[in-house]
Amino acid sequence: MANSEILHSKLIKARVAELEYKQLTVENIRRIYIEETGKEPPGSITIYHSDELPKHVKDYDSGFDGTVIHFMDLEAGINQSYTITRGSEMGENNGNGPPSDWLYNTFGIFGGKAQNQLQDARHFEKHVSNEINSAADKEVNNIIRQGKHIDPETLTKYGIGHSLGGNLIQTIQILDQPFENVLAINDAPPSIYQLAGLDLKFRHAIFSKFNIRNRRLDDIYEINPNKLKGFAEEYYHAQGQSIHHLTIKEEILYSVIGFRGFLDLGSREVLTTYPQTDGIAKYMNRVSDENLYIIQQFVAKHAPAYEKSGFDGLNRSMFGIDQKFFTLIDDIKQDWKKIFEPPKWKRGAVPMTIGVIGFGSFTVDMPFAYPVKEFPSDFFSNQQEFISRALEIKAKLQDLTEVLPSLLALVGEISEDLLKIIQVHVEEMLGSIQRMIEAIGSAALDVGKNLVKGSFTNNLSQHENILTVIDLAVTIEQEGSNIQNSYQAIIDDTNDFVGEFGDAAHAHGMEHVVNSLNQVEGRRYEGSDLIRYKNATDGRTIEVNLSSAVRIYQLGLDKCMEKEEALTSWRRLYYTEYVDDLEFRKQRVMNAIHQMEANPRNYSHLLPVSSSDVKVTKINVHEFIRPLDPMFQDSFEGMYHYLREEIEKAKAMISRVRKSIEELYEEDQSISKLFELR
Template structure:
């Protein structure tokens, strides 16, 4: 067993990490045991206990209080004191699109963006620490009680200290590395297609490190803008040196095409532990991967991208592309509704005519010395419905004005990024961004001060010139038309990006932990789907694939069913023996006993004769007991023979599943053990 670890191979660790993504907590002792048998051909060397974060009372309370961070994880404990085994594996789950099997909020992407990349939240890390510490305490208490019980019963046994290891994929890879460098509680950590820790994340979580940054670079580390302004390479080098010793037991398993690995060219990521390139796998040899596209971007480009993501990613998580564009431009359904609302209220106001009110205006009177007096000026009074509608529309116009002003400052950098990333191959993306830029400038001209004028007058005397209201409505309609064009262009850009970077599709697939496991196992003729192992041989049209896990389930379930049938058949035989053969002999025995008793004691039956003075002196019974009808015996024996033959054929058929696969994949020495171990 390599390094004494039970989960001692990349494939084993990857397959078991994949179980974290199963519905309703797919990590069970049974699934861990089955995967271990499939990969090693042997029984796991210890008792398996699973601890899930959702079952921990402290985590339940956090969720009940409405403070769910999105953290999920499991701890697998292997225990066999006779063999000196007391090992646990903390498995932190990676990014999921949303919680609760798709019905909850998208908490993981938020943590990816705001926790890891920008260092603004730390809740998932805190909950991972809580989970690991609480379960470690439970395991130590359980083991201590077991050892004490064994010693009292006379066993010569010694306590074995708990040895902890960590496994994490994607976001989970980040969390497990953070746990190691902050707590030093694992002998080894295995990060699969991981999101590395970032200096920005650590500056938030580790106050000592933050103070070191402040002293080294003469900044306030609590000011994230100052952090972002630092030279990222210098900051990264400082962080890697600072955490070098703490991270020395971190191992990496990375696909070259992995999307997360491609993203690590973004500034501020720390590469700790073993050399990542020493354990990389090329899962798509025909492509260079997304990293080749991104690595030529400058630090300024990446900083702009980092800030842009931080500003708008939450809106994308919340509402997809429409939500992203709405946050980017200020244009959404509420704005469209407010135009209709103002038009409706304005038309109603014009048709009914205004009510009048007045306000005092100071007017000069007298000469040569000038004096001022208040003169009432009549003005039309606006109804509340119109006032509220005007306020909504004017506020929406000003919001769009502010958002587009910000966007125009960002577009030059985004256009530059697009030109570098697409390398001139998709000029339509760059052209569309420039058209967005042109539309934004046109909208700002259309808006002018129309929104401000209306808002100013609304908050003074609630009296506005009709021309100001009409100008606001006219400008808002122009904005709507221009914004529809921007919306279409931005959506078109998203579509173009999807069509352009086909490698990103492969990068997303390559990020999956099962894809990594399948790539590792491919040279041995194996791949994985869900929790199942697929054996294959041959290429092209001659390729043969067998779902070994499914075949083993069918084989073992079939054997179980035929074992049940065999037990039922045996029960039928016993019942036949008891209800027919034994019962016939028992009846016959009782009858012969009665006959013998009558012949031996004839006088005791004198009461059967009429009269008082008569006596039976002798009884002689001539019995003729026929044997049980052979029809009964033949019927049952034929039935039993039929059932036996059916049972035999069924067992042979089930056995062919095993022997056929063994013959087809004769080079797989462990197949027999996989079928037979339960």
């Protein structure tokens, strides 16, 4: 075991990788290992989650998610780790946040510009490796202190990744070579353009090979993509030898491997799971490189803004709109309201000379009040900034209108049916964009003249222009919302796109991969659960969710144990508060009686007379202490034994469920170990 992989099969790796999307815990890893091997996993298991460790990118969450699983038993020569990088998710924070993963797919992989998720993944892998090595060093010292001899075992690392995670894990391997081998499952291919930005030697090799004299990174996009692909795959051939791809032929990412800039490194196992279709590669092969180039240039242009400032920065770069712009609109509206507020009154005083007959004249300060209208200090500068930002939005939207036709053309090349689905939404989006451009142009023409002349300063007569600014803000907000709704409608409608594209999306998922790898008759998988089935003598198919049955069995035993502990505590409390307390009180009374009988003289003061001639020489106490009511004790004992029997019945019923499953699949000895899993 020391020299072989613990997660030795593709099926085990795929099932554990699927847990990354759900609940990757030590208990679930052990369960899956026992289900697949019939044995306990070796060594202790430690899990490191990326959200528990510091991020490399500090300004915002890049969207990277991953886990490292570490198996360690140094005395047995086991020191292995598995880095699992998660695939694309629709949104961060359980789907409520921005779609960081899909933005990285676009800007980082296809565009070749953004590097934030990859940098976070590399930082995470190195950070956890240092943590593991420190833990191993401490364990070695503990073993030596016990007087044992040990040869320190070097950490052996493996990588697993699905979808976007498959891209990240193999790109780390290409750049850093930290893993013994890598399994990339239905992966997004690595990108030449991204690697050129990350690997300085590779970039210079491209410059030399294709005679790029000014050595600008953006010039690489102009190189013939097929020639560039051939050169890059030869350049990274050695690094790719440790990368193995597990691919469902019909899945969606496999169909884009021929797109410009994508590499195919290492070995590949392709599984055909929908024999009735050839997959969607035949559609994707229709896409022209010309349209891909236009879109790639567009996303490459805006990738730096996304990498620097995340989703908000991308909005500013692509549309000219960000959160600061909406704050500016709010400030202008609030300042406009303040103009119509009543003026503030200030108090002053004017010296006045007063003459009084017979007393001469003297000067006094006569108080008075006067209204003062105060303009918000940033009122006029905010309007000027707003117009400037509006013109920026106009320019960005005009750029976008030049790209959308290429995007529509690309969709049309893939599928006319798909084009029909999204075309109406794109036209609505273009209508909103055009209305916004026209509104900005008209408002800027009206207001800009006054701003340039400086006639705006403290001049309330320009209120019509001020209202124009506010109206434009409302238009931008409304049309911007319409654009966002159109974009969301495209996502919603294409989610329902059926046929071979629906098969491709389903084939991409980990559950489909796991079931495709399963070669054992009589079992399949639903999520991370193992389903066992067999044919009964009457022809019916009996199915058992074995993973669920084990969870129910263990949960049932845990509940029974909790009840037993509660019942034991209840009985202990009964004896403490009633039986033992009664005996304690009786003993105190008896001790007092014995004390009186042994020392009668000490109790003379209790006599009704106070004569000194009267002496107490003997005290004899006739005691009678009533015991606990037998019915009280019988009632308690009856309840106790009834509850005890109910617990035993529950345990027996749970055990019968386990026994019936074991008997049903008696040929599989690993089932008993599953029920004993703790």
